Amino acid sequence: METQQAIRQYLLGILAQEQSVELEERLLIDRELYEELLIAEDELVDQFLSGEMPGAERETVEKHFLRAPGRQEQLLFARTLKKYVSTNGPQAVKNPGVQQKTADERRSWLSRLFPRYPALAFSLAGALVLIIVGGIWLANRISNGRNAPQAVWAIELTPGLQRDVGGIKNFAIPANIDAVRLQLDLPESQYQSYEAIVLDVDGRSVITRKNLKAQSVNGHQIVPLDVDPALLTPGDYRVKLSGLSASGSLENLGSYPFKVLKK
Amino acid sequence: MHVLAQCRLSPANSMNKNWDLTRESFEALLAWLDPNREVAGQKYEDIRTRLIKIFACRGCYEPEDLADETINRVTNKLEEIEATFIGERARYFYGVANKVHLEYLRKKPAPPLPAVTNTSEEAERRYRCLDLCASKLTPENRELVFQYYQEEKRAKIEHRKHLADRLGIAVNALRIRAHRIRKSLQDCVRECLEEATA
Numbered sequence: 126m127e128t129q130q131a132i133r134q135y136l137l138g139i140l141a142q143e144q145s146v147e148l149e150e151r152l153l154i155d156r157e158l159y160e161e162l163l164i165a166e167d168e169l170v171d172q173f174l175s176g177e178m179p180g181a182e183r184e185t186v187e188k189h190f191l192r193a194p195g196r197q198e199q200l201l202f203a204r205t206l207k208k209y210v211s212t213n214g215p216q217a218v219k220n221p222g223v224q225q226k227t228a229d230e231r232r233s234w235l236s237r238l239f240p241r242y243p244a245l246a247f248s249l250a251g252a253l254v255l256i257i258v259g260g261i262w263l264a265n266r267i268s269n270g271r272n273a274p275q276a277v278w279a280i281e282l283t284p285g286l287q288r289d290v291g292g293i294k295n296f297a298i299p300a301n302i303d304a305v306r307l308q309l310d311l312p313e314s315q316y317q318s319y320e321a322i323v324l325d326v327d328g329r330s331v332i333t334r335k336n337l338k339a340q341s342v343n344g345h346q347i348v349p350l351d352v353d354p355a356l357l358t359p360g361d362y363r364v365k366l367s368g369l370s371a372s373g374s375l376e377n378l379g380s381y382p383f384k385v386l387k388k
Numbered sequence: 389m390h391v392l393a394q395c396r397l398s399p400a401n402s403m404n405k406n407w408d409l410t411r412e413s414f415e416a417l418l419a420w421l422d423p424n425r426e427v428a429g430q431k432y433e434d435i436r437t438r439l440i441k442i443f444a445c446r447g448c449y450e451p452e453d454l455a456d457e458t459i460n461r462v463t464n465k466l467e468e469i470e471a472t473f474i475g476e477r478a479r480y481f482y483g484v485a486n487k488v489h490l491e492y493l494r495k496k497p498a499p500p501l502p503a504v505t506n507t508s509e510e511a512e513r514r515y516r517c518l519d520l521c522a523s524k525l526t527p528e529n530r531e532l533v534f535q536y537y538q539e540e541k542r543a544k545i546e547h548r549k550h551l552a553d554r555l556g557i558a559v560n561a562l563r564i565r566a567h568r569i570r571k572s573l574q575d576c577v578r579e580c581l582e583e584a585t586a
Contacts, residue, residue, distance in 0.1 A: 136445065153438050153478040162441070164567045175540045193444045194451055202574050205514045209522065210537045279508050308508075343511045 128158070132165045137182065138189035170196070170203045174345070176312035187285030200283075208344020277351065279306040282364065284379035293361075297386040304351040309366050309381050311346040314339035316368030320375060321350045326361040359387045409460050417463045420470050421477055435459070435481050442485065448492060458485045517580035521573050529569045536566040 134140035135148050152159050172178050173186050190196060278299055298305055309321065318338060323331040332352055339346050348366065364381040421435075422428035436455050443451035461484050473480060522530055532555075539547040552562040 138447075149442050150479060150482050152442060153435060153482055154476050156434070159434075159438055159441070160564065160567070163571065164563060167567060167570060171537075177541055189447070193447055194449060195444060198578075199574075201511075201514065202518075202577060205511070205518050205577070206533075206537060206570070206573070209515065209518050210534055213522075213534065281507065281511070343508070343515065 128161065129165065132158075132162050133169070136162070136165055136169055136190055137185045139185065166196075166199065167203070170199050171207075174200070174203055174207060174312060184285070191285075197283075204345055205343075211344055276302045277304045277306045278302045278354075279308055279349075280383075281308040281310060281347070282381040282383055283310050284366070284381050294383045295386055296383070297388050298354045298357060300388065302354055305354050305357060307350040307352060307364060307381070307383070308342060308347040309350060309364060311339055311348060311378075314346040316370060316376070316378075318369045319348045319378075320367045320369065321348065322365045323350075323352060323356075324363050324365060331356050331362065357385045359385050409463055413463045413466070416466050416470075417459070420466055431477070432459075435478055438478075439481060439485055443489065446489060448489070454485070454488055454492060458488050461488065513584055514577065514581065517577045517584070518573065520580060521576035524576065525569065525573070532566060533569050533573070536562065 131140060131144060131148060135145055140148065148158075152162060169186060169190060173183065173191075178186065191200065280294065280296055282294055307321075307323075309319075316339070318336045320333070320335045321337055322333045325331055334350055337348050337350060339348050341347075342349075350364065361382070361384050363383070366378045366381060367375040368378050370376055418425060418428040418432060421431045436459060439455035439458055440451045443454045448454055458481055462481055465484075469480070522533070525533070532551075535551050536548065548559060548562060552559045555562065557565070
């Protein structure tokens with residue numbers, strides 16, 4: 126356990142110099158210790174992603190651990206694995222069972238309503254489904270025509286690497302799009318709503334959006350923030366994200382840096 | 389032996405460009421590491437992999453180049469040290485690695501690595517690769533990955549204890565087993581992504 130703790134501290138960059146030297150020397154000759162280091166890396170990444178980490182340690186991970194070469198790749202893999210397991214693993218197997226039960230319950234409900242005329246029950250149910258689907262389609266169409274952009278280009282932003290130039294997401298905004306969707310990565314969704322402010326390099330507010338809701342995309346939580354591409358001229362920006370707590374106070378959740386490149 | 393193919397005989401970005409690691413000097417290095425060539429090849433790979441990891445943990449942007457530079461310098465010193473050096477060869481590499489690191493710190497910092505992009509298309513591609521790679525696992529390993537990584541926080545600890553009990557192994561043995569499968573998946577996904585972009 127002491128070794129595991131030392132390795133964790135080493136990965137976080139907080140192990141004393143003398144112990145670091147000793148550990149590194151052992152890493153070169155001890156296969157088991159080296160494997161323990163690789164395991165500890167995976168565990169740190171998993172804990173970071175699931176939000177299981179105390180705030181101070183989280184900051185150390187962002188400032189030190191994730192800056193090392195290859196670690197962002199590990200982070201992306203861990204996120205994909207998390208999604209994959211939640212989609213295909215035992216919990217996902219449980220959910221279809223729940224859905225099946227609900228469908229059975231619905232059938233029972235229909236049978237109770239029309240015990241002697243099952244064909245009529247299914248016809249009515251079919252008509253009802255058509256009405257609901259049609260209604261949703263119509264509502265979406267109206268809504269899209271009024272508010273939603275026709276072409277949205279999405280890019281995911283990761284928090285906490287604002288001090289690391291290597292971690293800043295650089296991108297050029299493609300032509301002929303109506304909105305840039307900044308997908309602000311969340312370790313976990315725990316707030317009722319979110320507020321996001323896009324700030325330029327001088328700290329001036331470019332856009333502020335309130336009442337944003339978290340969504341699940343590719344198995345992890347994000348806050349989508351749609352921005353008019355015309356507002357994002359080439360340069361450095363950061364998104365300041367805050368969460369609205371149950372008590373009504375805004376809590377700072379971090380900064381999401383990005384750079385818009387020339388087309 | 390595949391180690392020869394992997395060895396960078398002429399490191400393009402080496403800090404010291406005055407000489408190259410020739411096949412003869414590489415053979416001499418292997419002979420110094422172990423009389424058995426197979427064992428020596430494995431030792432070479434282990435040392436290089438771990439040097440890369442150490443440089444990466446120290447936050448160096450080009451850990452592979454620094455590891456190769458370290459190996460080159462050790463190889464260059466072989467004539468001087470092979471008759472007198474006693475003990476674990478890897479320790480000598482560590483001493484040289486520290487010097488290489490100091491020089492690296494004194495130099496102008498290398499440009500940072502480009503940020504790893506993760507657009508929704510890339511995330512989707514990564515997911516498809518993982519799906520493909522997971523399908524290549526044995527049913528037992530696939531089940532183990534799903535079971536091991538399913539819960540979070542406190543429930544995860546309890547769940548893993550139960551899983552280890554069920555498999556009749558210690559929790560730490562389960563941890564190692566899960567890590568090895570995960571690593572094989574990660575390697576497979578990396579190759580799959582490289583093939584997709586090639």
